[in-house]
């Protein structure tokens with residue numbers, strides 16, 4: 530069929546088949562689709578007008594709530610003013626403004642921001658900066674990267690290599706070489722039903738010393754961890770764990786990267802989890818909440834000493850051969866600035882901190898319900914582990930998600946058999962009660 534002929538076709542049937550959906554069982558979804566038509570504040574609305582209370586801030590990203598007027602207006606105005614400017618060798622004012630604002634929110638000497646478009650890109654960027662940093666300082670033998678079991682760092686080859694989720698790794702070849710993993714920090718026997726940071730587990734950071742003894746510090750570039758592992762099922766860090774990791778990295782000249790794609794922008798009651806724990810990493814990756822999910826944007830915040838190490842060659846030479854066409858896209862920068870204004874004006878990070886005990890109390894009301902094995906809470910996040918059905922691992926979680934959406938009008942997220950909750954930070958105390966009432970009904974009704 531010629532192109533002209535194609536253009537004459539008035540419409541293409543929308544039969545759901547063409548779209549290959551990410552991280553979704555495509556065939557099951559297309560038999561019983563869950564379609565979302567619009568959103569406002571704390572709610573999604575289905576095409577037939579049903580309200581669905583958002584217990585997950587989309588995918589951990591809409592921290593300011595949905596379709597907030599100032600963000601919508603900023604995007605609209607930016608689209609009319611400057612659609613795009615080349616990201617390489619040119620800039621536009623809002624990119625610099627947003628970088629300054631983000632650096633000002635980050636702790637200590639985390640002063641420079643490299644922009645990307647997704648958490649996965651941010652992770653690969655941080656890993657590349659770490660390798661290049663050692664190279665420019667004449668320590669090119671530092672090539673190893675250390676991740677952690679159960680870590681999620683997106684889906685780029687770097688991210689799945691340092692990540693620790695088997696299904697995300699096993700079908701994709703040999704991944705990056707020279708990667709090792711710390712043990713994850715979850716132990717149900719020692720930690721079940723903990724609010725906030727568990728008492729048990731700080732010693733697991735010492736495993737880094739063991740890895741260093743095996744490979745030698747002179748071969749290790751960086752360690753990357755999520756301060757609170759979100760996508761693997763909500764694993765708050767044991768008390769003192771991150772501090773210990775920092776100390777061991779310092780002892781051996783290893784860079785420490787916090788992947789704050791989920792924990793950044795208020796989720797833990799602070800701008801970044803690094804602030805909550807008083808631990809300053811060498812780099813922070815961020816995404817999601819920076820624009821409240823309204824436009825894709827991500828980045829890496831880099832410590833001054835790391836940035837400065839690159840600024841030694843001839844002034845007219847490119848210092849880092851890395852970047853994306855859409856690094857600091859004008860629409861994303863406009864959305865980011867409006868989002869940061871909203872966070873500040875409405876005190877949303879402080880609000881999350883204040884609500885943390887209310888949230889934890891409400892989550893713990895589900896203790897004792899059928900199949901509930903553990904509940905973990907931290908900041909405005911909760912993880913609820915369900916017992917698996919014999920021979921159908923993951924099925925009970927999926928049924929909970931379907932029932933919540935279809936019958937209770939509640940959006941929840943499942944990872945395996947863990948329900949993960951992370952509402953927009955504008956959630957009211959009443960809505961917190963509603964989330965757990967609805968979820969309680971769902972859990973009582975499951976087989």
Ligand SMILES: Cc1ncc(COP(=O)(O)O)c(C=O)c1O
Pocket residue numbers: 646647648649650652681682683684755759760788789790791816817
């Ligand atoms: C900690 C962490 N890193 C990286 C990513 C990847 O982000 P994206 O899906 O934007 O690539 C995620 C996504 O959930 C994440 O939670």
